[in-house]
Amino acid sequence: xxxxxxxxxxxxxxxxxxxxxxxxxxxxxxxxxxxxxxxxxxxxxxxxxxxxxxxxxxxxxxxxxxxxxxxxxxxxxxxxxxxxxxxxxxxxxxxxxxxxxxxxxxxxxxxxxxxxxxxxxxxxx
Numbered sequence: 001x002x003x004x005x006x007x008x009x010x011x012x013x014x015x016x017x018x019x020x021x022x023x024x025x026x027x028x029x030x031x032x033x034x035x036x037x038x039x040x041x042x043x044x045x046x047x048x049x050x051x052x053x054x055x056x057x058x059x060x061x062x063x064x065x066x067x068x069x070x071x072x073x074x075x076x077x078x079x080x081x082x083x084x085x086x087x088x089x090x091x092x093x094x095x096x097x098x099x100x101x102x103x104x105x106x107x108x109x110x111x112x113x114x115x116x117x118x119x120x121x122x123x124x125x
Contacts, residue, residue: 003116021095037091
């Protein structure tokens with residue numbers, strides 16, 4: 001199973017980025033996809049998740065109303081649109097899958113079975 005996050009970059013506060021997570025070697029349409037982030041010196045924290053069908057989403061309080069999720073199961077890809085970015089959003093962003101969870105819900109980092117390589121998001125003030 002391989003996941004690969006991409007789409008990060010440097011953006012000014014108030015700007016937007018769209019992250020992608022491409023999966024291979026997994027029944028992608030069976031599992032929710034979660035997004036986490038990890039800032040320097042901090043623990044990896046849950047950001048959001050989207051259900052296996054894409055019909056429901058769940059967001060952490062810090063990004064609610066600013067980030068949206070979507071997925072294209074025909075392309076084994078999930079997306080996170082990040083708007084109104086703030087310097088506090090600066091982190092390495094990861095996508096992950098728990099092979100037992102199809103629903104959009106909060107996940108702990110420890111519960112994730114498969115991780116993608118992260119992508120750096122830097123928001124300047």
